[in-house]
Structure formats: structure tokens, C-alpha cells
Amino acid sequence: MTLTQERTLAAKLRPDFPILHQQVHGHPLVYLDNAATSQKPIAVLEALQHYYQFDNSNVHRGVHTLSARATDAYEGARDKVAAFVNAAHREEIIYTRNASEAINLVAYAWGMTTLTAGDEIILSVMEHHSNLIPWQLVAQRTGAVLKFVELTETEEFDLDHYRSLISDKTKLVSVVHVSNTLGCINPVNEIVQIAHQHGARVLIDACQSVPHMAIDVQAMDCDWLVASGHKMCAPTGIGFLYGKRDLLRQMPPFLGGGEMIADVFLDHATYADVPHKFEAGTPAIAEAIALGAAVDYLTNIGMDAIHAYEQELTAYLFQQLAILPDVRIYGPQPQADGAGRAALAAFTTGAVHPHDLSTILDQAGIAIRAGHHCTQPLHRLVGAQSTARASLYFYNTRDEIDAFVAALKEAIAFFGEIFA
Numbered sequence: 001m002t003l004t005q006e007r008t009l010a011a012k013l014r015p016d017f018p019i020l021h022q023q024v025h026g027h028p029l030v031y032l033d034n035a036a037t038s039q040k041p042i043a044v045l046e047a048l049q050h051y052y053q054f055d056n057s058n059v060h061r062g063v064h065t066l067s068a069r070a071t072d073a074y075e076g077a078r079d080k081v082a083a084f085v086n087a088a089h090r091e092e093i094i095y096t097r098n099a100s101e102a103i104n105l106v107a108y109a110w111g112m113t114t115l116t117a118g119d120e121i122i123l124s125v126m127e128h129h130s131n132l133i134p135w136q137l138v139a140q141r142t143g144a145v146l147k148f149v150e151l152t153e154t155e156e157f158d159l160d161h162y163r164s165l166i167s168d169k170t171k172l173v174s175v176v177h178v179s180n181t182l183g184c185i186n187p188v189n190e191i192v193q194i195a196h197q198h199g200a201r202v203l204i205d206a207c208q209s210v211p212h213m214a215i216d217v218q219a220m221d222c223d224w225l226v227a228s229g230h231k232m233c234a235p236t237g238i239g240f241l242y243g244k245r246d247l248l249r250q251m252p253p254f255l256g257g258g259e260m261i262a263d264v265f266l267d268h269a270t271y272a273d274v275p276h277k278f279e280a281g282t283p284a285i286a287e288a289i290a291l292g293a294a295v296d297y298l299t300n301i302g303m304d305a306i307h308a309y310e311q312e313l314t315a316y317l318f319q320q321l322a323i324l325p326d327v328r329i330y331g332p333q334p335q336a337d338g339a340g341r342a343a344l345a346a347f348t349t350g351a352v353h354p355h356d357l358s359t360i361l362d363q364a365g366i367a368i369r370a371g372h373h374c375t376q377p378l379h380r381l382v383g384a385q386s387t388a389r390a391s392l393y394f395y396n397t398r399d400e401i402d403a404f405v406a407a408l409k410e411a412i413a414f415f416g417e418i419f420a
Contacts, residue, residue: 074285182330185340
């Protein structure tokens with residue numbers, strides 16, 4: 001793919017994102033914090049407004065016109081998400097507030113009720129805190145044992161170490177698809193296959209992959225997969241859990257209340273079938289509908305086109321960063337065409353603290369992330385207290401990468417003079 005793709009993709013789509021067309025501190029905004037949250041296109045903003053302006057009503061609970069329209073849009077969005085990840089059944093998509101809640105749902109509804117002392121859970125050292133802390137809590141309460149897959153020399157998932165850890169004691173493997181710090185794309189198909197050979201269940205944290213590449217949960221054969229809407233052009237406050245239908249039906253409810261019931265008596269209750277068994281109370285209706293609009297938007301672009309364009313941007317980003325002195329990028333290097341890793345770079349620049357670097361870049365209108373990116377154990381492992389991170393999406397351009405690298409070069413020179 002050549003620069004022609006940039007003119008036909010990013011330039012074509014940028015008008016759909018009003019927030020990108022502003023100045024920050026007198027400079028055009030360059031938004032490079034997409035791994036934290038993506039921006040929202042007009043179509044998604046209009047979906048939110050349309051619901052509140054014309055259809056605002058509770059779902060599933062009324063027979064009047066507004067409730068029927070809201071329910072149709074809410075459940076229609078579920079169909080869109082199911083198709084987006086190629087779920088076998090619409091009931092396999094559970095709405096949650098975010099991916100963290102989705103992981104906690106599995107941890108409490110399956111982990112707490114299934115795991116016993118001595119059972120083993122395999123994670124990796126690169127996991128986001130949201131895919132670490134819930135399993136720590138499960139292990140503490142059930143007596144299950146946590147094991148961690150280490151990194152290779154190129155700071156990727158060590159598949160050989162994973163093979164050495166897994167055994168018939170392994171009951172769960174829960175790993176990230178794409179690391180939000182290392183940018184590595186983990187071999188999830190092999191991870192799932194190996195786990196299933198030992199009778200273990202597999203949860204995939206797909207927050208950094210669902211927005212950027214085509215995902216097929218049936219081909220992957222994972223038992224659960226989680227994602228956050230706000231990283232894929234949808235609003236905050238909405239995410240989803242995919243789970244195999246038979247497995248979800250075996251799991252007890254996570255929260256109790258309205259909507260998740262069949263019949264209620266004073267001393268007991270029976271529960272609704274999936275997905276509603278796991279969606280207690282009034283849901284985030286507008287946000288779910290807008291998630292459906294975001295799925296439509298991404299589908300119309302084409303996930304293969306998004307992934308290919310981001311590979312081009314990745315190659316260019318790494319080429320430009322390689323020119324700068326004292327920049328240490330974590331994770332594997334991309335291939336010449338940008339393949340092999342995500343469109344993000346977490347890095348350090350010698351003695352310059354990432355927070356200072358981010359502050360200086362903000363004065364130039366450039367938004368990057370600085371911190372531990374909710375991967376403190378990983379940062380300790382690679383010997384960095386924190387890192388700066390530039391992360392790209394399909395509306396970013398080479399010109400923005402040039403602006404970022406130029407500002408970064410100036411910042412490194414500025415701090416170099418201070419430390420000299």
C-alpha cells in the first residue's frame with residue numbers, strides 16, 4: 001500500500017471527526033493517544049443525539065412506540081456487534097460498561113464458582129491491570145495459582161514458555177491480543193488451540209485489536225473475548241463480552257436486579273436466558289446504540305483497509321523515530337511494510353521523564369500518553385518507571401507523524417541542554 005491510501009482514507013475520513021479540527025496552544029491538534037481512547041465520528045454523535053431527541057425510553061419494558069423504537073435500536077446494535085466479530089449467535093454478545101467489567105463478569109460468574117484450590121490460571125507479564133487484578137482476587141479467594149508467560153528477547157509473548165507452563169491443572173488462560181505497551185500482536189489462535197488441548201478455557205482481551213483489525217471469534221475459537229467501545233469510535237461507558245452461548249448459559253448471574261430475571265418470588269428467583277441474564281438494570285441504551293453506529297462506520301471503511309493503512313503509518317513512524325538519538329522503543333520492531341506489530345510506540349528518551357516530555361509536546365498541540373499505561377508489572381520488568389506512548393488510528397497522517405517527530409526532536413534537544 002502506498003501514500004495513495006492516505007489520501008483516500010485518512011484525508012477522506014478526517015472531516016467526520018470535528019474534534020480533530022481545532023488548535024491547542026496555537027497549534028493544530030495532533031491526536032496520538034488513540035490506544036487510550038479514540039475520537040468519535042459525526043455518525044456516532046448523531047446516533048446519541050437521535051436517541052435522546054426522538055426515542056428516549058427504557059428498553060424491553062414498554063409496548064408504546066418510543067420503547068419499541070429504543071428496544072429495536074438497542075438490540076439491533078447487538079446484532080451489529082455479533083456480526084462484527086463473527087459470533088455464531090447474537091445471544092453471545094453481552095453489553096458491559098467497558099472491558100474491565102466484562103473481565104470481572106467472567107472472573108466472578110465463572111472463576112469464583114468454578115475454580116478451586118490448586119487450579120492454575122495462566123496470564124502474561126504484559127497484561128493490562130484489568131486482566132490481572134480480577135484474577136488476583138479470584139486466586140486469593142479460591143486458592144487458584146497464577147502463572148505468567150514471560151517475554152522473548154524481542155519483547156514478545158514467549159510461546160515456548162507458555163507451552164512449558166500449561167498442564168492439565170490449567171483451567172484458564174487469559175491474555176491480551178495486542179499489548180497496549182509493547183505493541184506486539186500475540187499468537188492467539190495458537191494460544192487457544194494449546195489451551196483447549198489441555199481442557200482449559202481462554203479469555204482474550206481484544207481492546208487493542210478489535211478497533212484495528214478484523215476479528216473472527218469462531219476462527220479464533222476463544223471461549224470469551226472482551227472489548228471497549230470507546231477505543232473503537234463509540235462512546236465511553238459501553239463495552240461488550242463475547243462468550244460461547246452454552247458456556248454463558250452455564251454461568252450464574254453476575255449482578256442481580258431488573259431485566260435479568262424470568263420470575264421473582266419473595267425467597268427466590270429464576271433468571272432470563274442470555275444475554276439478558278448478565279444485563280441487570282437499565283442499561284447504557286444510548287451508548288449501546290451508538291456502539292452499533294460505530295460498528296457500522298468501521299464496517300463501511302473495512303477493517304482490512306484500516307489495518308493495511310495503519311501498517312503503512314507504523315512503518316513510517318518507526319522510520320522517523322529511528323532518526324532520533326536516545327529513543328528506546330519497547331516491543332518488537334515492525335517489518336519493513338509495518339506488519340508485525342500495532343500502530344503504537346511506547347518509548348523513553350534518555351533521562352527525560354515521559355511526563356515532562358508529554359507536557360512539552362502538548363504545548364506544540366501534540367497529544368501523547370505518558371505513564372505506565374496500566375501495565376506496572378511490565379514496566380518494572382523492562383526497567384522503565386514509565387514510558388511515553390504515541391498511538392495511531394486510521395484518521396492520522398504522515399504529516400502528523402512528521403509534526404510529532406519534529407516536536408519530539410526539539411524537546412530532546414531542549415532537555416539535553418538542561419541536563420548538559
